[in-house]
Amino acid sequence: MKYNTVIIGGGLTGLVSGIQLQEQGQRVCIISFGQTLLHFSSGSFSGEESNTDVQALLKNAGIATVAGGYRLTPLGELRPAALTLEGYYHSETAELKEKSFAIVRLPKYLGLPIEFLQDTLTAQGREVSIITPDEVVGCPAEVILVPACKAGYDLKKTYGKRVSLIAALPPSIPGQHIHAKLQQYFQKIGGTYINGDKVVRSTLQTDEKGVRVQSVETQNLGDELIVADHYILASGSFQSEGLQSNYDHVWEPVFGVDTNAPEDRTAWTALDFFEDQPYQHIGVLTDEAGHALVEGRPVSNLYPAGHILGALRTDIQNLNDALRIAKNL
Amino acid sequence: MQTESKSPLELEQCLKCSICTAVCPVMNNTDAYPGPKQCGPDAERYRMKDIRFFDESALKKCLNCKRCEVACPHGVKVAELIQTARRDMSQHGPGLREIMLANTDIMGSLATLVAPIANFATGLQLSKEVLHATVGIDHRRTFPKYAGTKFETWYHRHAAQNQGQFKHQVAYFHGCYVNFNYPKLGQDLVHVMNAFGYGVQLLEKEKCCGVALMANNMYNQAKKQGQVNIDSMRKALQGGVETIVTTSSSCTLNMREDYPTMLGIDQKDVKEHLGLAVRFISRLLDEGNVKLVWKEGFKKHVCYHTACHMARLGWNVYTLNILRQIPGLELDILEQNCCGISGTYGFKKENYELSQKIGSTLFNDIEATNAEAVVTECETCKWQIEMSTSLPVINPISLLAEALDLEATQKANIR
Amino acid sequence: MSQEYDVIVIGGGATGAGTARDCALRGLKTLLIERYDFTNGATGRNHGLLHSGARYAVNDAESAEECIKENMILRKIARHCVEEHDGLFITLPEDDLEYQKTFVERCQHAGIRADIITPEDALRREPAVNPRLIGAVVVPDGSVDPFRLTIANVLDARLHGADVLTYHEVTSLIINNGRVEGVNLRNNLTGETSEARAQITVNAAGIWGTLIAKMAGAQVSMFPAKGSLLIFGHRVNNMVINRCRKPANADILVPGDAITVIGTTSDRVPIETVDNLRVTPEEVEVLLTEGAQLAPALASTRIIRAYCGVRPLVASDDDPTGRNISRGIVCLDHETRDGMAGFITITGGKLMTYRLMAEIATDMVCKKLGVNKRCTTAENALPGTQPDSVEHEYDVVKDHSPYGRRSAGEDNRDENKTYVSHVQQGRFGNNAHNIEAGRPDKDALVCECEQVTVGEVEYAMEHQMVERLIQLRRRTRTGMGTCQGQLCALRAACVLSHKTGVEAAKADLRNFLNERWKGMQPVAWGSTLSEAQLIQRVYRDVCGL
Structure with a gap:
């Protein structure tokens, strides 16, 4: 199976670079093992500033977003966001504009910390009431918050702009939706998305020109060789097994790309949970042009992107990288 | 020393990310099912302690669609954990209903003898009410019709004698649906393979692959039947066929993946040579070793549905590869959603409404495409979609047979 | 809290709880004091082995014999913990x-x-x-589950009239004329000070017992x-x-x-x-x-x-140099040993022999108070265990369940309850009957790894002195599964906030996350490292903690 570009990892970074490449006329294949970090989405994309190209691409895929401003965390605090999904509570400024809020309590659903949320909003001088789904109609509050779970999405469908979604604990519906829309759009414009599969073998070729990836093979497709001119490695961090670890070292499982992980395991972690954790900064190494380094040598057609470079990279950083890499291929 | 982590069915690799829960079609449509994470890796830790923690009535609600396994980023065999627990810990044997629904060979053979009557009878509202009240088969469910002549009979009468002319031979595992209900698909398969220059043989002995038996806790019988199938395949390969092709996604997944794990059948030597015809054909196209002559002016608007087991196989890439090469084909790729029937599951009266609820998203998406047909590899999806939407459902092989000028293609490929 | 007790027991581990129970069962007015939460010391940090004593058979026959006897007793009286x-x-x-x-x-x-x-x-x-x-x-x-075991002793003590104070630390002893008359306390949550008086004070503070003894001017080398x-x-x-x-x-x-x-x-x-x-x-x-x-x-x-x-x-008491370690139970009467009346120390031993240690200590207390009652702790079942075997309890719950019998084909939302109720049975024994269930808001799962419902959390808050996540974890196993609190910590904190208020619950959540991390950090590789990253993502990124 031959493609112009094969992308390993069908998360946010992988899908966006795939879409960009497909729109540029390339034949792209994304190989993805299960779902992604998107499934812990807060309903917003983190980062310094948005990027109109990014916003436009998302819009084409059917994902409408609002740029800048602040999102509301499940605990009721405002945090800056580069892009927020339409339909989610969004504030232009660092202070809540509205004075009265209502929070919908769904039966049997514990994913939204309503007590904490109510307390934080009250502490900011807002009037907060807790209502049942039946009480949405006729509720006088300026803002009605519903948790971003399946039942919450149903309410959003029913009541439209009258209610605002707020992110909750996993399982994360906003992440699922973003993923599904990007995936559908990618396929609609001709992309091939191989789901539930992982690369189990890669073949690198070394000659006088240097090192390059020749082909990859996956678990489900057996001995089928998947060959491309370019490969983008967007497989994520430890969470999605883009990086793996054991008792004594860290490695990148698909190509064996070099990592910056400390030799000493105890250096991967900090003692306090709320301290900056060193493992969040572990990532694969590239040369200045963004080519992956394997045993110190750049692989001329392999480009790591996304959280595999470091788990604390913001969504916007990753999205910008995805677009930049794609445009240069 | 801790160089790798291994636990039964990757049970411990579960990070509780809950993605399986988010994609489970059952959980999203009823409160009564605790969900794949809880029924799988969560409960398994307790079941290891004591069999009393096996909750049959909850686990029975699992469709075995395996979407949880497709979604898991850590390779936890969630569905297999659930099915294995049912296999090992269930105290209940099958009822009459389960025996009727799952014994497709017996029911099929009997019904074929009296097909017109059987079709008439199962189409009658009265008989449906009787089945509903007595054995618990829901009266709203339409039964697939039985063909008067089995596919195998057609093959021996009309096709067998033509196969010897081809240099290359494949064997075809047709499955019980093609045999008893829908021989046209089998005929299409033979015609298409012939057009590509491949002769098609039947297996010496073929039994129902057993997926329905396993779903209804009749593992011993499934194992016996499975062994017959694998032995026949082995014999066919030794006799010179290049590979064994199939047209049903569920049969294929079952025989490739579940035969060794759920039934303990050793088929390592056969597995690599067993696969869907779409994979075989896709590879032929990629290798450029086959010539295609399309029908003049062929035009069709279809939508493609990825059956759950097809998603688990991960082979829809092959089908899409083929479909995208058909000139004149307008193709909509449907978002991946379960149709809800899950084989015999949707026939049972306690599951019927849930089945329909699960499939409703897909049905709406299908109607919204305004396509002429739905393309999918799964026959039970076909029953469900034809019953619940206004569109007919065809197998990609049948679509290929429609789009190709079979005679011209065959002429171009035979040297 | 009454002013004057017969006996104050310092230490909420198995030994202290067991002693409080024994004293209460013998009719003594008892106060049990624990500086943090029960089982914070060695009781909550061992293997949970129900010793047969075989391990000591070769080198320490006395310990071995004690162990096997207590082993058999615990199987009888603490069935749901074993x-x-x-x-x-x-x-x-x-x-x-x-x-x-x-x-x-x-x-x-x-x-x-x-x-x-x-x-x-x-x-x-x-x-x-x-x-x-x-x-x-x-x-x-x-x-044996040491958390359940200890709590069962505490509950029994309470049922028989004992008062119990957690998060109260002994800052000094009240001493008059060579006699310990009581304790000065500090509430570790609020900082408030108070005092309590008793005729006898029992030092059952485990490793910290050496510090308590020092307060009485006694040297107990540990x-x-x-x-x-x-x-x-x-x-x-x-x-x-x-x-x-x-x-x-x-x-x-x-x-x-x-x-x-x-x-x-x-x-x-x-x-x-x-x-x-x-x-x-x-x-x-x-x-x-x-x-x-x-x-x-x-x-x-x-x-x-x-x-x-x-x-x-x-240290073996006849060798204060400390070179000889006693593996056995050490019960010290400070009146005869150090000239300090009204004060005894019970220490040494192991989790398995806590009941025997409690018996020895209580015997000494009763002797000093001139109370002539014998120990019944080996005969009376602990709360949560009835004389009949717990095995039958599983069937009993099913048959008498108000949710009716399950029949094939019934779409019954309570089907999940069967599995959950088994797990709760395991944790609470027949007290599980008292857990509220059958309503969506009570059946909602707080901890999915360990099947802890809202009803169970509320039960623990009400009846097992739970206010904080770390206590909840010990009683109900919330956060003890493979996800180590990833999903449940926040949910549980919200339920607890109904009792403690949101501020306290938020601070508690932060502490709990750190406490869980303390245990994951030394083994943070493989799936555990991935889990840690996920927890960081949920709490620090999505929730903004």
């Missing part, structure tokens, strides 16, 4: 098979059943055991011995596995509930460090290496947590 699955003592090729003979003989001598079985038999009964074994002996080991243990993600073995040789480090593998524990190491540590210990990489290495010898699967099993505790090893 798992009876027997234990194996295996001999590997590098061990001395001769030792097995001595071992069996000494066991039998101490009244401990010890049956030699063939290695093939051993493998059949326990498939996870090291297949290289050349010898195996079966003994009546089991496992040698803190740190022990570290690892918890594996699932129940690798179903029988306890021990090494048939002289007791050494890390040679006990205990299954408990849904996990397996390997322990333990042993290192002397200075008393000042006892409250701030962490598991070291060296200890992790030893535990893994030795553990894999017992069950090879451990070398590739996910480790979800590491923890450590401190054993209160006491």
Whole structure:
């Protein structure tokens, strides 16, 4: 199976670079093992500033977003966001504009910390009431918050702009939706998305020109060789097994790309949970042009992107990288 | 020393990310099912302690669609954990209903003898009410019709004698649906393979692959039947066929993946040579070793549905590869959603409404495409979609047979 | 809280709780004081081994005999805290098979059943055991949940009129004319001070007992011995596995509930460090290496947590230099020993013999008070266990369940309850009947790994003195599954906030996350590292903590 570009990892970074490449006329294949970090989405994309190209691409895929401003965390605090999904509570400024809020309590659903949320909003001088789904109609509050779970999405469908979604604990519906829309759009414009599969073998070729990836093979497709001119490695961090670890070292499982992980395991972690954790900064190494380094040598057609470079990279950083890499291929 | 982590069915690799829960079609449509994470890796830790923690009535609600396994980023065999627990810990044997629904060979053979009557009878509202009240088969469910002549009979009468002319031979595992209900698909398969220059043989002995038996806790019988199938395949390969092709996604997944794990059948030597015809054909196209002559002016608007087991196989890439090469084909790729029937599951009266609820998203998406047909590899999806939407459902092989000028293609490929 | 008690017991571990129970059962007006939460000391940080005593049979016959007797008693009175699955003592090729003979003989001598079985038999009964074994002996080991056990004692004490104060620390003793008359207390949550008075004060404070004794001017030499243990993600073995040789480090593998524990190491540590210990990489290495010898699967099993505790090893009292460590129970009457009346110390021993320690201490208390009542703690079942076997309880709950019988084909939303109710049964015994269920808001799961419902959390808040996540975890296992609190910590904190208020619950959540992290950090690799990253993502990123 031959493609112009094969992308390993069908998360946010992988899908966006795939879409960009497909729109540029390339034949792209994304190989993805299960779902992604998107499934812990807060309903917003983190980062310094948005990027109109990014916003436009998302819009084409059917994902409408609002740029800048602040999102509301499940605990009721405002945090800056580069892009927020339409339909989610969004504030232009660092202070809540509205004075009265209502929070919908769904039966049997514990994913939204309503007590904490109510307390934080009250502490900011807002009037907060807790209502049942039946009480949405006729509720006088300026803002009605519903948790971003399946039942919450149903309410959003029913009541439209009258209610605002707020992110909750996993399982994360906003992440699922973003993923599904990007995936559908990618396929609609001709992309091939191989789901539930992982690369189990890669073949690198070394000659006088240097090192390059020749082909990859996956678990489900057996001995089928998947060959491309370019490969983008967007497989994520430890969470999605883009990086793996054991008792004594860290490695990148698909190509064996070099990592910056400390030799000493105890250096991967900090003692306090709320301290900056060193493992969040572990990532694969590239040369200045963004080519992956394997045993110190750049692989001329392999480009790591996304959280595999470091788990604390913001969504916007990753999205910008995805677009930049794609445009240069 | 801790160089790798291994636990039964990757049970411990579960990070509780809950993605399986988010994609489970059952959980999203009823409160009564605790969900794949809880029924799988969560409960398994307790079941290891004591069999009393096996909750049959909850686990029975699992469709075995395996979407949880497709979604898991850590390779936890969630569905297999659930099915294995049912296999090992269930105290209940099958009822009459389960025996009727799952014994497709017996029911099929009997019904074929009296097909017109059987079709008439199962189409009658009265008989449906009787089945509903007595054995618990829901009266709203339409039964697939039985063909008067089995596919195998057609093959021996009309096709067998033509196969010897081809240099290359494949064997075809047709499955019980093609045999008893829908021989046209089998005929299409033979015609298409012939057009590509491949002769098609039947297996010496073929039994129902057993997926329905396993779903209804009749593992011993499934194992016996499975062994017959694998032995026949082995014999066919030794006799010179290049590979064994199939047209049903569920049969294929079952025989490739579940035969060794759920039934303990050793088929390592056969597995690599067993696969869907779409994979075989896709590879032929990629290798450029086959010539295609399309029908003049062929035009069709279809939508493609990825059956759950097809998603688990991960082979829809092959089908899409083929479909995208058909000139004149307008193709909509449907978002991946379960149709809800899950084989015999949707026939049972306690599951019927849930089945329909699960499939409703897909049905709406299908109607919204305004396509002429739905393309999918799964026959039970076909029953469900034809019953619940206004569109007919065809197998990609049948679509290929429609789009190709079979005679011209065959002429171009035979040297 | 009344002013004057017959007896004050300092220390909310098994010993203190057991003593409070015994005193209360004998009609004494009792106050139990614990500076943080129950089982914060060695009681909450061991393997949870229901000792048969076999381990001591060769070197310490007295301890062995005590152990087996208490083992049998606990099986009777604390059925819902105990798992009876027997234990194996295996001999590997590098061990001395001769030792097995001595071992069996000494066991039998101490009244401990010890049956030699063939290695093939051993493998059949326990498939996870090291297949290289050349010898195996079966003994009546089991496992016990120390949290449940301690709480059951506390509950019984309360049921019989005792007062209980947690988060109250003894800052000094009230001493008058060579007599301890009571204690000065500080509330560790609010900082408030108070006092309580009693005729006798019992020092059952474990390793901290040496500090309490000092307050009375008495020298009780203790040698803190740190022990570290690892918890594996699932129940690798179903029988306890021990090494048939002289007791050494890390040679006990205990299954408990849904996990397996390997322990333990042993290192002397200075008393000042006892409250701030962490598991070291060296200890992790030893535990893994030795553990894999017992069950090879451990070398590739996910480790979800590491923890450590401190054993209160006491100097043998007739050798104050401390070179002689007493393994037995030490009960000191400070009146005769140090000229300080109204004060006794009960220490040494082990979790298994807590009841006997409590009996000895209470006997001394009663003698001093001139109370003539005998100990009944070995006969009375603890709350949660009724005289009838708990096995029947499972069927009883099903039959008498208000939710009716299950029949095939019924779409019953309570089907999930069957599994959950079994798990709750396991935790609370027949007290599980009192957990509110049957309503969506009560049946909602707070902890999915361990099947803890809102109803159960509320029950624990109401009846088991739970206000904080760490207590909730001990009573109900919330946060003790493989996700270590990833999903449940926030949910549980919200439920608790109904009792404590949001501010306290938020601070508690932060503490709890750190407490869980403390155990994950020494074993943060593989799936556990991935889990940690996920927890960071949920709490710090999405929730913004």
